[in-house]
Amino acid sequence: MSKNTKTVIILLVAAVLIAAVPLFALRNTEFGGSDDAGSVMVEEIRGEYTPWFTPVLETALGGELPGEVESLIFCVQTGIGVGVIAFFMGRFVERKKWMKATGQEGDVPASGGERACTGSGDTDDPHR
């Protein structure tokens, strides 16, 4: 395992731990959203407060978005993001392998096995 791999694993484990520990440490907590806490604070400062605008989707649905559907949409959002990152990462990884195999490591030629490379002017580095 390279040094980077180790660093990455340690960092990921740390991240998961930070996220997971409160869940186990505070067993009987509700874990509501903190902007609910925000609205409570608004009411504390201002007295009763009725939002003057309801979210468009809630207006269209005539009620709140069902929790399960909400989680679905959140997952869709995550999915889109992960998909894009994984797709490009996959391409980068493959390209690096390909570059190694053809002995061109270090600098990518214009035809670096990548569609986007066929565009113009990608050989100059302004920061050199």
Next chain:
Amino acid sequence: MTKKEKILLKASIALAAVFAVAPASNAMHIMEGYLPAGYCVAWGVICLPFLIAGFVSLKNKVRENRRNMTLIAMAGAFIFVISSLKIPSVTGSCSHMTGTGLGAILLGPAAVSILGIIVLLFQAVLLAHGGLTTLGANTFSMAVAGPFVSFGLYHLCRKLKVNRRVSVFLAAFLGDLFTYCVTSIQLALAYPSEAGGVGASALKFLGVFAPTQLPLAVIEGILTVVIVIGLETYAGPELKSIGFLRKKEAK
């Protein structure tokens, strides 16, 4: 473990986290209808120049080199993923991160405002999270203020010869925290408390947001470092072309 497997792992962790905390309701942005109309318009107008600058900056980056598109897409996707993860925090409530640090470091702060507003729109329309009326205020805190802090800090750290990864971590970490400080101040401006005015009110809101956000900001810092390591290892040419790495530094 290959990079792909690592990404898979990360994806599954991400999904698991979402499932774990799905029942939690709205999190951190200013809620729909919670800012008086005047403030909504004002924040929106303040954001406009940044958005225009961001649009121009993105356009130039793509024109300069089509390959920059990949990094722009990845930075945007990173915001998508990170800001969809609601994570339980020590205070017993959930919140989510912003993910704008990576984009700010790679693309500059203006470009991130465009990426950020896309995510905010997605959440405001589909998730009733944040809101259309508060879009301006939320854009300012998450897609303008936070990224500017990240960008400034990163370059300050690099000037001071701080290790690159430490710089990335600090930039993402403090950018995230700053986003929520700005949110608190925005709420405080709209709801000054009767006793102490805006200041006291800001402290109250900070008291709600800051302790929750602190551990999440650490996670955001960590994840940003992880993805930067990944990009450094595999996407050297892209990072060079966008000006993140100099030619000699690339592996």
